[in-house]
Amino acid sequence: MVRIEGVRAKAGDFVLGGIDLEVDEGEYFVMVGPTGAGKTVLLEVVAGLRRADSGRIYLNGREITFLPPEERGVGLVTQHQDLFPHMTVLKNIMYGPRAKGMGEGEARRRAYEMMELLGIRELSERKPDTLSGGERQRVALCRALAVGPQALLLDEPLSSVDPPLRRSLREELGRINRELNLTVLHVTHDREDVFSLADRVGVMMDGKLVQCGRVEEVVMHPASPEVRELLR
């Protein structure tokens, strides 16, 4: 479970203001908001890539607010995928297990296991620059899952993928969430992600969480015309 209590953070002139949020264990939570709402900043704060100015963050009851990213136990997939271009797909996926102290053989086994799960085993010796957008996203997801994160943070994971591929990737994300009972915090500006994937949805605007609840509740009873517009 991810619990965020009154988290505030500054990113240049932008201020993320007092976010309170709980994502239950195994829940698929989608945070939706327009560009510049602060969704990425929130994920960076949870991942430890940006310092929270105040507030507390807990993961499965353990406070992680002041821990460095490598000790938090969260996986992150960015919209740019950020695959390491100088490594093959296999080496990219082995990177986490190796960094966590696994031996070469064990890390390789773990990487193949995860590649099987995502159906990308045949890509293992390819370099990232030879992959399609969908393949890159699957590899990035596989790499994040290979370290066995307690929560997965997804930052607009489908935004750089062609529309026809999005549906299959959405199905993939939903399947992984269910099969691994993985807590997922997915930020997006695409309402399709909300309707296809979310157990619950949060709406962010101008650095604030303006509404949160089950998808039907938020759609039926939007807190403001802006929220209605966003989910229409």
Add this chain to the structure above:
Amino acid sequence: MWHLVLLVPAALLILFLCVPIVGMFASSEPSALREALGDPEVLGSVGLTLYASGISTLIGLVAGVPLAYILSRKDFPLKGLLEGAIRLPIVVPHLAAGVALLVTFGRNSFLGRILGGLGLNFVSSVPGTVLAMLFVSAPFLVASAKEAFDRVPPRMEGVARTLGASPWRAFWTVSLPLAWRGILSGCLMMWARGISEFGAVVVLAYHPMVASTLLFERLEAYGLRYAQPVAVLLMAACLGTFVGVQMVAGRRHGED
């Protein structure tokens, strides 16, 4: 017509850059070259030039890469001023740089006395040559390495961290391998700049003579005929090394 407008000035510049070098090689008398090749003073000065510039590049690499990384990744007060100060040796006339070094590291200076007490003398010595080369050429390496680190998205390091890598591991396994080409290019520029240095070296360490100083002395004392073989040898040594490094770099790129 448009292509002609581009091609004519481009071709003129290429000719201007290449003709003097090719001309110097072509007009060298084989006997004078053979004589220079057998002259211990010439060989010693070319060797010293390559060695001192190599050592200064090594020092620049060890200190300059961390500096470039900090400048690329961190924001802090007066950062712009610091970056300007680091670039200063590029724009300062090199004779003036030599004078500045002499004032700072000369035998009668505060630092010079302390370092002299430790057995490190910079006036008319190889360490002085290295110091002068380091001063005028390190900014090239720092600028090139910083540019290379700028091209590696910090996000990528962030992802490496979330995968379990320490900052140290993320640097060595992600940032450095992705920036190495720019760093190598900076090393080559620094090394080349060190080799070609004359002004700062001649003020701080006239002796032992590097190739540029020997070239100057022979030109002044004996004329062009005696200076040219030294210049040809120096250029041949530089070209050979540059081509070698580029080939290694190219092969490594192919393996990546």
